[in-house]
Amino acid sequence: MAMAAPGRCRVELVRAGLKAWQLGPHAVREWVAPFRSLLGCQRRCVSSVGTATFSNPRLASASRHYGQGSAMDHFVGVSQPENSLTSCAPAVSMYRDEQNLLLVQPPDMPENPRVLRVVLLGAPNAGKSTLSNQLLGRNVFPVSKKVHTTRCQALGVITEKESQVILLDTPGIISPVKQKRHHLELSLLEDPWKSMESADLVLVLVDVSDKWTRNQLSPQVLQCLTQFSQVPSILVLNKVDCLKQKSILLELTAALTEGVVNGKKLNIRQAFRPCPDTHCPRPAAKDLNTQSEKNARKIGWPNFQEIFMLSALSQEDVKTLKQYLLAQAQPGPWEFHSGVLTSQTPEEICTNKIREKLLEYLPQEVPYNVQQKTVVWEEGPSGELIIHQNLLVPKESHMRILIGEKGHLISQIAQEVGRDLMDIFLCDIQIRLSVKLLK
Numbered sequence: 001m002a003m004a005a006p007g008r009c010r011v012e013l014v015r016a017g018l019k020a021w022q023l024g025p026h027a028v029r030e031w032v033a034p035f036r037s038l039l040g041c042q043r044r045c046v047s048s049v050g051t052a053t054f055s056n057p058r059l060a061s062a063s064r065h066y067g068q069g070s071a072m073d074h075f076v077g078v079s080q081p082e083n084s085l086t087s088c089a090p091a092v093s094m095y096r097d098e099q100n101l102l103l104v105q106p107p108d109m110p111e112n113p114r115v116l117r118v119v120l121l122g123a124p125n126a127g128k129s130t131l132s133n134q135l136l137g138r139n140v141f142p143v144s145k146k147v148h149t150t151r152c153q154a155l156g157v158i159t160e161k162e163s164q165v166i167l168l169d170t171p172g173i174i175s176p177v178k179q180k181r182h183h184l185e186l187s188l189l190e191d192p193w194k195s196m197e198s199a200d201l202v203l204v205l206v207d208v209s210d211k212w213t214r215n216q217l218s219p220q221v222l223q224c225l226t227q228f229s230q231v232p233s234i235l236v237l238n239k240v241d242c243l244k245q246k247s248i249l250l251e252l253t254a255a256l257t258e259g260v261v262n263g264k265k266l267n268i269r270q271a272f273r274p275c276p277d278t279h280c281p282r283p284a285a286k287d288l289n290t291q292s293e294k295n296a297r298k299i300g301w302p303n304f305q306e307i308f309m310l311s312a313l314s315q316e317d318v319k320t321l322k323q324y325l326l327a328q329a330q331p332g333p334w335e336f337h338s339g340v341l342t343s344q345t346p347e348e349i350c351t352n353k354i355r356e357k358l359l360e361y362l363p364q365e366v367p368y369n370v371q372q373k374t375v376v377w378e379e380g381p382s383g384e385l386i387i388h389q390n391l392l393v394p395k396e397s398h399m400r401i402l403i404g405e406k407g408h409l410i411s412q413i414a415q416e417v418g419r420d421l422m423d424i425f426l427c428d429i430q431i432r433l434s435v436k437l438l439k
Contacts, residue, residue, distance in 0.1 A: 089137030090339045091426040094346050094385045103343060107164075107334035114163040114329035119195045121225075122205035123218050127238045131205065131312040132156055132169040135322050138424055140342045140349055141169050142356035146367070155343040157336050158322070163329040164336065168195040196224060201328060202233040204301070208252060209242035215255055216299030225301050234306040236321065241311040249309055260302040346425065347374055350387060353420050354433070357413040358391075358402075366398050371438060384428035385421075392438040402435050410435060 093099045107113075120128040129141040136156045156167040196202070204221060208214045217225075225233060235256060237249060259266050306324070310317035342349070351372050358367040376388035391410075393399050403410050410433055418429045 090341050091138070092140065092341055092344075092346060092349060092424050094379075094425040094427055096345050096347065099345060102337055102339055105337045107337050109334045110162045112162050113332065113334050115166070115200075115332045115334055116163070116325060116329040117166045117168065117198055117200045118203055118325060119168045119199040119201070120203050120205060121221055123207070123213055123221070125210075126205040126207045127312045128169055128205050129154075131236070131238065131318065131321075132167050134312055134315065134318040135165075135167060135325075136341060138341060139420060140344065140424055142352040142359075144356050144359035146359040157340045157342065158326070159334075159336075159338040159340075160326055163326045164334045164338075165325045165329060166335060168199070196228045196231065199228070199231050200330065201325070202228070202231050203236055204233060204304075205236045205238050206252070206256060207239050208237045208249065209239040214252055217256060217301060222298060222301060225303070229303065232305050233301065233303060234308065234324075235301075235304045237307070237309045238312050240309045241314070253307060256300045257304055257307070258300040258302040261307055262305050347377060349424060350374070350377075350417070350421060351389070353417050353424075354389060354391075354413070357416055361409060361413060362401060366393075366401055369394055369398065370402070376432075380428075380430060382428070384430050385425060387421075387429070387431040389431075389433055391433055391435050393435065394438045396437060399435050399437060 093102065120132060122128050125145070129143045132141050132154075133139045133143065135158060140156065141154055154169045156169060158165040158167065202225065204217065204225070206214055206217070237252060237256075240246075240249065243249065253261075254266065257266065308321050308324075310321060312318060344352075351374065354372060355367070355370075358370055361367075362370075371392040373390045373392060374387070375390055376386055378386050380386045391402060393402060401409075404412075414431050414433045417433075418431045421429050421431070
């Protein structure tokens, strides 16, 4: 990773700040005073691909030299204006060194800290990353309509008042057969199980708009819940805004909870549709002779503590869930400084964001065959972040698809990634994507 002189100066600035922080709040206030004017300066936001440029005046009016709400601001204690145009969530540093320094800093805990580790489980494309982004307040996790957008476990941190909630956004849980058949990374198979070992709460997400998968929990999710039955769990029915008939939610609740929530039986007499065959017995009346047959027919989990019905795209819906999670935090030491939003490196965030757009715009298997290689990651002469990434494809036909007519598609992808990264890093972005044939 190449870094210009201003970048090195900034890292040194952070290190000096860390030393001052170790001496106490008074030393931090004295150290940061000369830099307040520097932290408040404005900038124009520009992103480019090739010779094309675009600007975003709305974001420019809210950004500052280090970005409003940046990790630096949270670290040194610079207060935020009440009418801030950006989210109250801290931004992510565009420098790996600064991000690493923040991750290893002792947590700035209040007198009575509380903490909760939450694992998000669900089938691929259930909306786990979308929900995580909404809970965090910034889109730091990749999201697309295609499956397996999240390739490995990613960590996000919500810190409010005395409570800290740590979100473990896992890949969509799959079977070993699918992992081998499609030659997927081993992390897709292993990470959800590893996350459960340290979980305080499990959030099981179900996409109710998918009529093929919504009627039962996947065998892998059920196996995970069964193996870690001591971990409390909640059920979240996602994408309820896509349902025209809300009565379906009652049926799904009955099936996915086996009619029991928080140890209490639900009144679910109307949850089952009449069977067209009058001689067809209800599920409860069937004689299950063996334990193996019972397990084979198991479609729900009777140990959920709560049920939430929401759209992960609705801020109001997600706010209710967020407040619930914060309230579930138990007394215990924080794991991270309040300025930490995610454990991902800035380069990982950028690579994931580009892959998100590739999955969104490229057909069928094409995006899964693209290899990404970052060749430039440095600070420019005006302090902007300059990124150059090569996209390597195995076929010339894939090159033509990715570039698009007159280069419009690759330009559009670069511009959208640039806008997303400005919101995450809160700094100016210049990004260039080059499409090359894999040799």
